[in-house]
Amino acid sequence: MAETDKPATATATDADRFGRVLDQILGGLSAIILFVLMMLTTVDVLGRYLFNAPLPGGYEITELMMAALVFAAMPVVTRRENHIVIDLLDFMMPSAIVRPRQVIVNLLCAALCALWSWRTWTLGVRLAGYNEVTEYLNLPLAPICYFISVMSGFVTLVFLSLAWRYAIGAARIKTSMNIS
DSSP states (O other), rough: OOOOSHHHHHHHHHHHHHHHHHHHHHHHHHHHHHHHHHHHHHHHHHHHSSSOOOOHHHHHHHHHHHHHHHHHHHHHHHHHHHHHHOTTGGSSSHHHHHHHHHHHHHHHHHHHHHHHHHHHHHHHHHHHHHBBBOOOTBBBBBHHHHHHHHHHHHHHHHHHHHHHHHHTTOOOOOOOOOOO
């Protein structure tokens, strides 16, 4: 990533400090989940090939941990604006339209994440009501739905914050790399 591609950093406001603390907490949580997932996979593979005895329920644990990993990292990725972006038409975009476009895109993403958060929470309530569990280890599924919902709620707030920063001109527009 080039220096010009880094997201904007305004003065060190309370929101910026809160964002950095949130990044550290969720980044640390993601790192822990990833490490445990790596160890789980190592134990499973060694057990499978050396002892012909895979880790019981390893697949289920891996599925749940992957969901937790993705959604724990999502607010951090969103705040840093490190999503995968296809900018095929950016060179044709008049510079006067770029900032309003960013506001609109972030507001649309916030609305979609809010909808996702709400629907995931209602799914968690339904799963909890049915006492839905995983097939092999009988782990409850509702907590992972609640976690996804809460993290999606955080992402909603991050998108709203980004929209506000673009609206007031506190965010610098990321430029694509020029390839010649």
